Amino acid sequence: MPKAIESSGICKSFGDTKALNDITFNINEGEIFGFIGPDGAGKTTLFRIITTLLLPDSGSMTILGLDSTVGYKKLRENMGYMPGRFSLYLDLTVEENLNFYASVFGTTVKKNFELISDIYSHIEPFRTRPAGKLSGGMKQKLALSCALIHRPRLLVLDEPTTGVDAVSRTEFWALLRKLKQYGITIVVSTPYMDEAMRCDRVALIQDGQMLSIDSPQNVRDGFSRKLFSARAGDKYRLLLALRDYPGTLSVYPFGDSIHLTLSEEKPGRQLSEYLSEKGINDATIVETEAGIEDRFLELMGMDEIKNP
Numbered sequence: 001m002p003k004a005i006e007s008s009g010i011c012k013s014f015g016d017t018k019a020l021n022d023i024t025f026n027i028n029e030g031e032i033f034g035f036i037g038p039d040g041a042g043k044t045t046l047f048r049i050i051t052t053l054l055l056p057d058s059g060s061m062t063i064l065g066l067d068s069t070v071g072y073k074k075l076r077e078n079m080g081y082m083p084g085r086f087s088l089y090l091d092l093t094v095e096e097n098l099n100f101y102a103s104v105f106g107t108t109v110k111k112n113f114e115l116i117s118d119i120y121s122h123i124e125p126f127r128t129r130p131a132g133k134l135s136g137g138m139k140q141k142l143a144l145s146c147a148l149i150h151r152p153r154l155l156v157l158d159e160p161t162t163g164v165d166a167v168s169r170t171e172f173w174a175l176l177r178k179l180k181q182y183g184i185t186i187v188v189s190t191p192y193m194d195e196a197m198r199c200d201r202v203a204l205i206q207d208g209q210m211l212s213i214d215s216p217q218n219v220r221d222g223f224s225r226k227l228f229s230a231r232a233g234d235k236y237r238l239l240l241a242l243r244d245y246p247g248t249l250s251v252y253p254f255g256d257s258i259h260l261t262l263s264e265e266k267p268g269r270q271l272s273e274y275l276s277e278k279g280i281n282d283a284t285i286v287e288t289e290a291g292i293e294d295r296f297l298e299l300m301g302m303d304e305i306k307n308p
Contacts, residue, residue, distance in 0.1 A: 002029045003062075004154055004185040005050065010059035012045055012208075019045040020208045023059070027187060027201075032176060034199035035189040036292065042208035043189040044084065047158045050187065051081045064153055077105065080147035084159040086139050090132030094123055094142055097131055098149060105150035115182060116145045119175050137168030144175070148184075155179070157188040161195065173198045193293045204296050211299040216292060223290035223298060225249070228267060230258040232283040241278040245271065252297065259294060260285075 003026050010023040019042050027033045035043050048054035049061065052072035061068040063075055088097045098120075102109050113120070122141050126134060131142060140160060147155060157176075161169040173195065176186055188199070196202045197216045204211040204219065212219055232238040239258055242251045247270070251260040262271075267285045275283050 003027065004029045004031075004064060005187070006062040008060050010046070010049060010056045010061060012049065012054070012056050018208055020049075020056070023205075023208075023210060025203055025210065025213055027185060029185050030180065030183050031200040032180065032186045032188065032198070034196050034202040035187070035205055036191075036193065036196045036202050036296070037189075037205040038191055040207075041205045043205060044158055045208075046205075047081075047156055047187075047189060051079060051156050052076060077150075078153045080150070080152035080155045082143050082147045082155075082157045082160055084162060086131075086143060088131050088139075088143060088146060091130055093130055094127045094134070097142060097146055101146040102149045107150050109149060112149055112151045115151055115179075116148050118178055119145050119148070122171070136164045137171070140164055140168065140172060141175075144172070148179075151182075153184065155184050155186045157186065159189050159191065161190065161192065169195070193291065193296070196292050202292070204292075204299060206296075206300055211296070219292055219295050220290055223295045225261045225298075226266070227288055227290045227294055228260050228262065228285050229254070229288040230260060230283060230285045231256070232280055234280070237278075238275075238280055238283055241275060241280055245274055247271065250297070254293070259288070 005027040007023055007025050010020055011018070012020040023046060035046065037043055045054065049056050049068070050063065052068055052075055055069060064078055066075055068075065089100070092100065098109050102112070119141050123138050123145070126138060131139065134142060144160070161172055164172070176188070177198070179186065190196070199216060201213065201215055202219060203213045212222065214222070230238060230242065235253070235256070235258065239251065239253060242248050242258060242260055247263045249261040249263055251258060266287070271285070275281070
């Protein structure tokens with residue numbers, strides 16, 4: 001399968017801080033590829049290298065068949081970039097922003113309207129409103145429209161849904177899936193693990209290093225132990241007790257429950273008696289399916305730490 005991006009041994013440091021360390025990956029043409037990781041993992045630095053805004057200290061990257069450090073002018077003509085922070089002109093209207101970005105790339109909104117029609121339908125009622133007065137979700141859709149208006153072959157989205165409500169996030173990802181019909185390769189970063197399941201493949205990144213690259217389901221299936229979900233009336237008290245339990249391998253809050261792994265095959269009488277001694281008599285512990293978050297924490301080595 002043709003590759004949209006081929007990266008080998010990319011490293012980047014800022015002073016004594018190593019932002020990226022030996023980053024190697026391939027992205028197929030036409031796929032949605034997600035970089036998943038917490039703030040500070042190195043996602044934005046990597047995206048600035050992909051978009052030719054930053055040079056790596058070492059390593060090589062080929063994008064759309066061109067060396068990213070030599071063919072950057074041609075690459076920018078074929079790339080759409082949506083940074084994490086809204087960066088359009090706040091005092092220009094929706095229409096004015098679109099027309100401006102189209103003119104920058106020597107095209108028109110009319111010529112490529114088919115590509116953005118589904119997205120633009122959401123913001124068309126506000127076409128005369130200044131961009132600075134749009135809601136978070138509408139700003140997001142306007143930024144995506146501007147990134148697509150020149151019909152790029154590669155679309156790079158740096159945490160595009162951060163700070164956006166759940167409904168807008170869902171709508172945004174539905175729009176991304178529709179873009180696949182145009183053969184656009186989409187590279188997206190996100191701190192939201194649920195969004196990882198919407199990608200074709202994901203790379204888990206932490207402290208500037210790749211932990212895993214695979215399909216979302218295969219990443220989940222890679223969890224190496226049985227995982228249990230624990231609940232009690234006093235969640236915090238239960239968490240503290242489980243952290244001190246000798247048979248606990250890992251334990252961390254997870255929504256309204258607590259996820260844990262144990263050295264024993266399953267929770268038994270010993271654990272029940274231990275919790276009773278701690279004054280916890282209403283705890284329920286059941287086996288549960290691991291998610292990408294659980295696998296991420298395991299790969300980070302959190303399974304060896306009881307107090308993350």
